[in-house]
Amino acid sequence: MRPNITDPRPTALWLIGCLVAIAIAVAAETPPVPYPDGFRSWMVVKSMVVGPAHDSFANRGGLHHYYANDKAVAGYRTGTFPDGSILVDEAVVMKEGEGRATGLLLEGERRFLDVMVKDAERYRITGGWGYEHFDRADQTGRLTEAERGTCSACHAKAPADHVFSHIRP
Amino acid sequence: MRPNITDPRPTALWLIGCLVAIAIAVAAETPPVPYPDGFRSWMVVKSMVVGPAHDSFANRGGLHHYYANDKAVAGYRTGTFPDGSILVDEAVVMKEGEGRATGLLLEGERRFLDVMVKDAERYRITGGWGYEHFDRADQTGRLTEAERGTCSACHAKAPADHVFSHIRP
Numbered sequence: 001m002r003p004n005i006t007d008p009r010p011t012a013l014w015l016i017g018c019l020v021a022i023a024i025a026v027a028a029e030t031p032p033v034p035y036p037d038g039f040r041s042w043m044v045v046k047s048m049v050v051g052p053a054h055d056s057f058a059n060r061g062g063l064h065h066y067y068a069n070d071k072a073v074a075g076y077r078t079g080t081f082p083d084g085s086i087l088v089d090e091a092v093v094m095k096e097g098e099g100r101a102t103g104l105l106l107e108g109e110r111r112f113l114d115v116m117v118k119d120a121e122r123y124r125i126t127g128g129w130g131y132e133h134f135d136r137a138d139q140t141g142r143l144t145e146a147e148r149g150t151c152s153a154c155h156a157k158a159p160a161d162h163v164f165s166h167i168r169p
Numbered sequence: 170m171r172p173n174i175t176d177p178r179p180t181a182l183w184l185i186g187c188l189v190a191i192a193i194a195v196a197a198e199t200p201p202v203p204y205p206d207g208f209r210s211w212m213v214v215k216s217m218v219v220g221p222a223h224d225s226f227a228n229r230g231g232l233h234h235y236y237a238n239d240k241a242v243a244g245y246r247t248g249t250f251p252d253g254s255i256l257v258d259e260a261v262v263m264k265e266g267e268g269r270a271t272g273l274l275l276e277g278e279r280r281f282l283d284v285m286v287k288d289a290e291r292y293r294i295t296g297g298w299g300y301e302h303f304d305r306a307d308q309t310g311r312l313t314e315a316e317r318g319t320c321s322a323c324h325a326k327a328p329a330d331h332v333f334s335h336i337r338p
Contacts, residue, residue, distance in 0.1 A: 040338070041242070044213045046276060047232060049263075054272025063216060073210070092337075094218070103223025107215060107337055168261075168276055169209075 030125060030148055033117050033132035035139040039088045042067040045076065046168045049094070049105075062111050063092045066165050075118070076167045079160045085118040087163065110136055116155070116162075126152035129162050199294060199317050202286050202301035204308040208257045211236040214245065215337045218263070218274075231280050232261045235334050244287070245336045248329045254287040256332065279305055285324070285331075295321035298331050 045066040050057055067088040068076065075081030091111040097104035113134040117123070123130040131151035132141035143151070155162040214235040219226055236257040237245065244250030260280040266273035282303040286292070292299040300320035301310035312320070324331040 040336075041212045043210045044234065047216060047234070048276065049218070049232075049274035051272050051274055054266075054270075057272065063218075065213065065216070097223075101223075103220050103226065105218035105220055107217065110338075167209075169279075 029145060030130060031122050033115055033130040033141060035134060035141075036067075036069075036086050036088050036113065036115050039067045039069070039086070039090070039113075042069050042088070043073055043167075045073075045087075045165055050091075060091060063094050063105075063107060065090045065092070068167075072118075073167070075161065075163070076165075081118045081161050081163065083119050083121075087116040087165075089114040112136065115141075116151075118161075127156055127162055129155065131155075198314060199299060200291050202284055202299040202310060204303060204310075205236075205238075205255050205257050205282065205284050208236045208238070208255070208259070208282075211238050211257070212242055212336075214242075214256075214334055219260075229260060232263050232274075232276060234259045234261070237336075241287075242336070244330065244332070245334075250287045250330050250332065252288045252290075256285040256334075258283040281305065284310075285320075287330075296325055296331055298324065300324075 045068050047063065047065045049063050050060050052061065054061070067090065069084075069086045071082050072085035072087050075085045090113050093108035093111050094105045095108040096102075097106050115132045115134065117130045117132075118128060119130065120128040126148055129152065131143060131148045133143050133147075134141055152162075155164070158164045214237050216232065216234045218232050219229050221230065223230070236259065238253075238255045240251050241254035241256050244254045259282050262277040262280050263274045264277040265271075266275050284301045284303065286299045286301075287297060288299065289297040295317055298321065300312060300317050302312050302316075303310060321331075324333070327333045
């Protein structure tokens, strides 16, 4: 059966439905967080080892370095992070040294990056910070909307502008 | 007995003796290496843990971060370090986390800094690099001339311009 092309109502309803669906999708989806190019040159705020006895070891075990770009370093000092602040939690696999290096724990491959980017307007629905996770050398983020929400809900409990860490002197 | 002030020879001999002694002292003593102000903001080239099973644990145990200033970063990339390059090996005491942090190894107090400064002319007698060790928050170096010689003799075996480390990607 051919559609009734003389009655404009079905097409109008379909268009309105599409627009509503797009509006809902745009409202619910946080903008992407870019890969933090050049972060290895930034200040290392602090480091720690997530060892086998920690309950996050399976997902997060290894040596962690927390990096801050210049804007974020200023944010640590004032307690308020300006737009453009970027924090990176780099997890690196640790490997035991051999031969003369026996007893050393050395850095192996990068495991992942967890990234926070401050933009009060752009990331309004997740508390002014965008969150992303990059596996190994992958420069494409992998977080679902639900996972970004989980990041945001936990970081909202942090003492200063969604940030838990402090700069080690 | 009054000295014989009419005979200039004793005074001349004494002066010559002093000059020779000063010349020997200057020749044998390397110039001091200053405290590396601001190093915590520099690039961390690599990190490692010196654990209890390593034979240097008593003196060097803990988390080590190797920092490079901008000139030294350029040196790593070219293989030749320009004058003004500074490398810092920071050793930090590690402490086990408690409560929710059980299974984490966290950074405690700074243990020491080992510093290398490149100046081909100034540190000529130790291979163009000056070496120093700063305990904890102490900003006064503690190496003897013999210890500087030991640093220099070992670093002379390094593959590139007295430097053993490489930048972790």
